[in-house]
Amino acid sequence: MHAHCHDHTGARIARLRRARHLTQAQLADLAGLSMSIISKIEQGREPATPFVIAQVAAALRVGVGEITGQPYAEELRADELDVLVRPIREALDVYDLGADPDITPSSLDVLSSEAKRLCVQVRAGEIRRAGSDVAGLIQEATTAAHQHGTTEGWNTLGSFFRTAYDVTTKLGYSDLAALSLTRMDWTAQRASNAVVGGMYHYMRALTHLREGQYRTGDRLVRLGLSVLEQAEPTREQQVVTGQLHLGAAVMAGRAKNEDVAEGHLQEATRIAEGTGEAAETYWLTFGPTNVKVHRVSVLAELDKYGEVIEASSFRLPADWPKSRISHHYAEVAQAQMRENQIDASFKSLVAARKAAPQQAKYHPTVRETYAALEAAHRRLPNSFLSYGSWLGPGAH
Structure with missing residues (x-):
């Protein structure tokens, strides 16, 4: 189910709910949510958080993409990004x-350098550039890895x-x-690389x-930590x-388990105090800054929007990945919108776009927040309408 004009998340939920012959009250009961939340979301008066979307998707027995409208096919075609997909599928x-x-x-040295270049482009939000090259490089690196059969070759293909x-x-x-x-x-196993295995x-x-499959996700985290214990x-x-x-x-x-979240x-x-900022280590951006950013994310998942705004007052490093x-x-924009800080929310959406426009355009939280701001019927600058036109019809 793809986005089309005036087709927002709430409208898709309502359509799927009716197809299942459910009332709002019945859907709310199945999803473990209040009927008020379902009603507001269906009317477009409140954005659907990732938690709500996952709960509704599970209740309706559909994928999250059915709820969010992803992939945003019309916008991808307009931006000529859809043509990247088939070559990647074939290369895999x-x-x-x-x-x-x-x-x-x-040579493996050249391919390794190319792998690093693509990682840098992704972190810079340059999806088109990285996506345009990755399929051909996968095929090239696949041949090189099989020819050499070395750890370096498998690790490069894995990248x-x-x-x-x-x-x-x-x-x-x-x-x-x-x-x-x-x-x-598959490549991590051939390279006998426990660290990459943990990252997988x-x-x-x-x-x-x-x-929204938190129990399985938690099991994978535990397995990953176990694998990493085997590494030096x-x-x-x-x-x-x-x-x-x-x-x-x-x-x-997201599972609303605050104590466990705080423990992690x-x-x-503690680990970040020892590693310091390690943005380029496996391109995970780990370090004290990422811990602060993830604390904001956790607070957002716990619906503590006032605390999100307070916790996000730190300054991001200028060289941090866009x-x-x-x-x-x-994430900050959505929290500000929830706290009725309408102007501040739109400013954060603009900042998200400025940092990485290709990524922001296809980010569900950006689109959900924009739709909620539009539904608020508050006076916003003319640039707000321009932002909506940039996002495309599926955001309205």
Whole structure:
């Protein structure tokens, strides 16, 4: 179910609810929510948080993408980003076919440099650039990895699979994101790389977080931490361990388990004190700043919107990844809107767009917050309408 004009999340929920022959009260009961929340969301008067979307999706027995309208096909076609998807899908399918006789790959040093370049582009929010190159590089690196059979070759191929995961996740193709992760795990096993294996479990846990499958996500976090215990206690191992705790904190927050979330945040804080800022270590952006950002995320998941605004008063480093900055401002914007800080909320949406426009345009929280601001019928600057036109018809 794709977005179209005047098709917001609430409208999709109402349509799916009626198709299941459910009343608002019945859906609220199945989803563990109040009927008031369901009513306001269906009317477009209140945004649907990731928790609410996941609960409703589970109650209606559909994927989260059915509720959010992802992928936003019309907007992807307009931006000519949809053409990136098929080559990535095809590249992911040749992983076990051995070396392609028609491909002469670059050296592993060159491919490793290319893998780093794509990671930098993703962190800068340059989805089109990374997405345009990753399919061809996956095929090239697949041949190189099979030819060399070395740890370096498998790790390089795994990095390209990780970029495919990042790109497809940001564009809303959850099936391809999941497939990219299985390929990443496949290379980690061949490289005997426990740290990358732990990172795979972290990313896989995030896919279950998005679908509201918290118990499975928690099991994956525990498995990831167990895998990391098998690795040498290097800085890289500590960074991935800390990032797993941050992911687990958000998972616990979305499951409304505040004590568990706080425990993971405290452990991540302890680890970050030892690693310092480690933005380029496996491109996880781990460090004291990311701990602060994740605390904001946890507070948002716990619906503590006033505390979100207070906790977000710190200054982000100028060289911090733009993709992470954009995501952070999107969360702050939603909290500000919930606290009726309408002007401040729109300013945060603008900041999210400025940091990483391609990412912000396809970020569900950005679109949900914009729709709620529009429904508030408050006086906003002319640039607000321009922002809506930029997001596309599915945001209205």
